[in-house]
Amino acid sequence: MKVTIYDVAKEANVSIATVSKVINNTGRISEKTKKKVLNVMKKLDYQPNIMASALMGKQTKTIGLLIPDLANPFFAELARSIEDRGHEFGYNLVICSTDYKEEKENKYISLLKRKSVDGFILASGFENLGKVEQLVKEDFPVAIVARDFPMFPVNTVALDDFMGGYLAASYLIDLGHENIGIIARDVWSNRERIRGFKQALDENQLTFPTDFEYIEKMSHIIQGKNMTIKYLKSLNPPTAIFACNDLLAIGAIQAIKEMGMNVPEHVSVIGFDNTIIATIVEPPLTTIAQPIQNMGKEVMDLMISQINGEKKEKIRVTLHPSLIVRESTGKFNIVN
Secondary structure: OOOOHHHHHHHHOOOHHHHHHHHHOOOOOOHHHHHHHHHHHHHHOOOOOHHHHHHOOOOOOEEEEEEOOOOOHHHHHHHHHHHHHHHHOOOEEEEEEOOOOHHHHHHHHHHHHHOOOOEEEEEOOOOOHHHHHHHHHOOOOEEEEOOOOOOOOOEEEEEOHHHHHHHHHHHHHHOOOOOEEEEOEOOHHHHHHHHHHHHHHHHOOOOOOOOOOOEOOOOOHHHHHHHHHHHHOOOOOOOEEEEOOHHHHHHHHHHHHHOOOOOOOOOEEEEEEOOHHHHOOOOOOEEEEOOHHHHHHHHHHHHHHHHOOOOOOOOEEEEOOEEEOOOOOOOOOOOO
């Protein structure tokens, strides 16, 4: 038999109105009473009727998160940090992996609207400007993480990707590398990283690689591997590789080893993100770190603030990358 709000009220010896206030986190209730009601809800395994709340114009305590690739450790770790922060405030997260496909983005947003989510968090890789504009016009709470939409009035938590690319190039240049291959997918964050990378090359009178081209499909190990093989078979193979995420960097390391060379003795490799896999690959990966935990916390805080109507002005938070030096990079060696 399904447990109702009446059952909770009876067991806790409080009114139905009090239970409702606890569920919706409204009204003035003592911590003792709130704790008692919550304990009874847990004991009876009471599940509030979310859709009924939505029809009454109340919050559903549910937020939709659209990410391009849940198989990428960066997005998995980001989703976990957002979910953990939401859980602290009683919010649930519906995670949708779009594979960088516009039709999936449209499909999931329509689905989440039907589910009456309280708001949307859109992560790096979301290039569907028309859909963002539509959500803003419809007055949905929207927050952006790990990218930027400066043309829209939305809360944003972005990394200084330009500085991340600049740090990567500057470090490799300081090690003596002048011929550097770049592996990246054509998305906003990577375009910014490459722009920063190019700035560092320009400041050191070095030429941006003329054979650079964006990879297609996903930014996974196999794409990093294939592009590195292509670079190393060229007439002027690079002495270092800058990969715009850690998965691509691991692919580069695999390719270098399979071609009978060593990292970093023959080719240095630097990644981006500083996900857990950067520490377990051999050799451990030098990478540009994103403050993933802080990103998740900040974007969820902005989302909840907007849902609750606490701040009308839109806020842009810019976080800073850092260089994490491990064993996959070394000084340029003349034997290269």
